[in-house]
Amino acid sequence: MAAKKLNTKDKYRLLTRDLDWEFSYEDRKQAFPFEEFEGIKITDWSKWEDPFRLTMDTYWKYQAEKEKKLYAIFDAVAQNNGHTNISDPRYANALKLFLTGVSPLEYQAHQGFAHTGRQFGGVGARIACQMQSIDELRHVQTQVHAMSHYNKFFDGFQDWSHMHDRVWYLSVPKSFFDDARSAGPFEFLVAISFSFEYVLTNLLFVPFMSGAAYNGDMATVTFGFSAQSDEARHMTLGLEVIKFLLEQHEDNVPIVQEWIDKWFWRGTRLLTLVSMMMDYMLPNKVMSWKEAWEVYFEEAGGALFKDLARYGIRAPKYAETIEKEKEHVSHQAWWLFYSYGDATAFHTWIPSDEELDWLSEKYPDTFDKYYRPRWEMAKKMEAQGKRFYTKGLPQLCNCCQIPLMFTEMDNPTQLAYRDTVYKDERYHFCSDGCHDIFVAEPEKYVQSWLPVHQILQGNCGGPGLEDVLRDYYRMNVGADNLDMKGSPDEQRWNSWKGVA
Amino acid sequence: MSLKTLKPGYSGEVKDRLENFNGNQLVYVGWDHQLLFCAPFTLAVSPDIPFGQLRDQVMASVFSPHPEWTQINWDSAGWLLDGKAFVPQLDVSLQAQGIDHKSLLRFQTPELAGFMSAAV
Numbered sequence: 001m002a003a004k005k006l007n008t009k010d011k012y013r014l015l016t017r018d019l020d021w022e023f024s025y026e027d028r029k030q031a032f033p034f035e036e037f038e039g040i041k042i043t044d045w046s047k048w049e050d051p052f053r054l055t056m057d058t059y060w061k062y063q064a065e066k067e068k069k070l071y072a073i074f075d076a077v078a079q080n081n082g083h084t085n086i087s088d089p090r091y092a093n094a095l096k097l098f099l100t101g102v103s104p105l106e107y108q109a110h111q112g113f114a115h116t117g118r119q120f121g122g123v124g125a126r127i128a129c130q131m132q133s134i135d136e137l138r139h140v141q142t143q144v145h146a147m148s149h150y151n152k153f154f155d156g157f158q159d160w161s162h163m164h165d166r167v168w169y170l171s172v173p174k175s176f177f178d179d180a181r182s183a184g185p186f187e188f189l190v191a192i193s194f195s196f197e198y199v200l201t202n203l204l205f206v207p208f209m210s211g212a213a214y215n216g217d218m219a220t221v222t223f224g225f226s227a228q229s230d231e232a233r234h235m236t237l238g239l240e241v242i243k244f245l246l247e248q249h250e251d252n253v254p255i256v257q258e259w260i261d262k263w264f265w266r267g268t269r270l271l272t273l274v275s276m277m278m279d280y281m282l283p284n285k286v287m288s289w290k291e292a293w294e295v296y297f298e299e300a301g302g303a304l305f306k307d308l309a310r311y312g313i314r315a316p317k318y319a320e321t322i323e324k325e326k327e328h329v330s331h332q333a334w335w336l337f338y339s340y341g342d343a344t345a346f347h348t349w350i351p352s353d354e355e356l357d358w359l360s361e362k363y364p365d366t367f368d369k370y371y372r373p374r375w376e377m378a379k380k381m382e383a384q385g386k387r388f389y390t391k392g393l394p395q396l397c398n399c400c401q402i403p404l405m406f407t408e409m410d411n412p413t414q415l416a417y418r419d420t421v422y423k424d425e426r427y428h429f430c431s432d433g434c435h436d437i438f439v440a441e442p443e444k445y446v447q448s449w450l451p452v453h454q455i456l457q458g459n460c461g462g463p464g465l466e467d468v469l470r471d472y473y474r475m476n477v478g479a480d481n482l483d484m485k486g487s488p489d490e491q492r493w494n495s496w497k498g499v500a
Numbered sequence: 501m502s503l504k505t506l507k508p509g510y511s512g513e514v515k516d517r518l519e520n521f522n523g524n525q526l527v528y529v530g531w532d533h534q535l536l537f538c539a540p541f542t543l544a545v546s547p548d549i550p551f552g553q554l555r556d557q558v559m560a561s562v563f564s565p566h567p568e569w570t571q572i573n574w575d576s577a578g579w580l581l582d583g584k585a586f587v588p589q590l591d592v593s594l595q596a597q598g599i600d601h602k603s604l605l606r607f608q609t610p611e612l613a614g615f616m617s618a619a620v
């Protein structure tokens with residue numbers, strides 16, 4: 001007599017690999033039309049090792065248990081006025097950046113994995129992508145719920161998905177994911193699962209979640225814990241993807257290397273936003289961006305690429321440039337946002353004297369020499385009643401879409417410029433890394449939707465900057481933007497705390 | 501390497517063609533070793549304006565908040581047009597002296613060291 005309950009091994013086999021079927025009257029190649037055009041050769045899908053080792057019913061059970069705990073904490077945060085327990089009202093601006101810049105990427109990842117999972121002939125890869133797709137949907141939902149409490153008390157949270165699609169600096173994360181999702185399925189996995197989730201995710205997740213813990217934000221910390229086991233699975237998938245592709249065929253090696261080079265560079269450019277969040281936006285600092293980069297990329301990533309050397313994979317191109325940039329990018333980025341603070345949907349500010357000293361201590365080779373003078377100048381201007389806002393629109397990189405604010409690492413007061421001419425049209429970049437990505441696939445990046453150019457073409461309303469901000473970006477001008485000092489956020493906080 | 505696509509013959513729409521700017525062209529302008537302005541500017545101007553108008557009106561509108569802007573000695577300032585040394589002619593139109601759509605102009609003022617001599 002058959003057992004009433006399947007043992008784990010059988011259940012796993014039946015609910016994963018056994019979900020596939022043979023194609024008796026349809027051409028398998030036509031069923032998976034995206035599988036070959038990238039040049040990746042798969043000889044045996046059965047060699048795919050399931051990284052998740054989960055069946056769907058177990059998955060639902062785990063996730064449901066986590067949700068119950070998570071929403072109980074959200075309720076408690078709301079009932080106990082959790083927004084008044086954060087370290088300082090400036091902290092809320094890190095959350096605004098997260099909600100508008102990162103949460104929509106979770107949704108993009110959900111869509112990307114759903115699409116990609118459909119395209120693989122191997123059932124193991126399909127199921128892994130399906131589960132990650134559902135994880136990502138859960139992440140965007142729980143993040144929105146975690147932050148909805150703050151939306152009731154702070155400005156700038158109200159229109160995050162609309163803003164993600166339109167606001168100038170949010171085109172940086174948006175275009176990153178658009179690029180990955182419009183690539184083939186294998187490139188998508190190398191881009192998102194490996195380069196982003198495996199190599200760089202700790203540099204995104206740890207700063208935000210530890211930042212939340214250090215700054216009294218229980219809702220976000222709890223979300224972080226709830227997502228942690230998912231992230232661990234995503235990282236495992238990233239590593240499996242790479243090993244599987246490299247072991248399947250030697251012709252895959254140069255293709256994968258090119259993707260690693262590209263996506264490592266795109267990922268580090270994207271993380272520029274995180275660097276300034278760590279060094280400037282967290283009132284209680286966790287560690288400096290430079291320290292985070294050393295721990296999570298140089299040490300962990302160094303060991304990884306040593307391990308991958310046996311497949312013929314080397315460390316990503318321009319890793320040595322990034323190693324030098326860790327001393328500079330956060331300062332350059334916060335200056336960018338400070339000086340364009342009339343066009344941001346979060347508040348900006350001059351660091352306090354204690355914070356300036358902390359930055360000097362953490363960046364002894366660069367801060368006092370290159371960056372402190374800017375803040376001294378800003379302080380002087382503010383004291384004269386002329387808080388500094390840059391007039392005029394910046395030049396953007398045609399690849400990463402960040403303004404050309406990065407400097408030459410051997411000449412740190414000189415902005416870096418790179419360009420190329422393609423079909424009689426000139427294109428500009430912030431770096432060799434972004435230049436090379438364009439040159440490899442120009443037909444893709446001639447289509448970049450550069451926010452500054454779109455404004456100047458008249459596609460974003462106007463004519464004035466304030467019209468664009470109010471009508472096209474849907475910012476509450478005068479409340480969402482401008483300096484922290486004198487903002488409605490600050491006034492409300494002071495009234496909660498009984499400060500005049 | 502070119503873009504790998506499902507079907508041959510793929511080409512992308514060039515988003516920033518000159519025709520899309522309603523009669524204007526783009527010129528990017530950066531002040532070398534000057535970092536109060538975090539990045540170069542994107543300026544939309546008519547290709548027919550003389551260089552003097554670009555410098556004294558359009559550029560001034562964005563660069564003049566810098567206290568050293570009025571101290572610039574234009575006789576000794578150096579220029580680069582798309583990476584090559586360039587001597588602008590004030591009365592000649594942009595178009596006629598080779599400043600075309602999406603050209604990059606950089607200028608240098610080595611005698612001005614910026615706030616606290618820190619290139620700010």
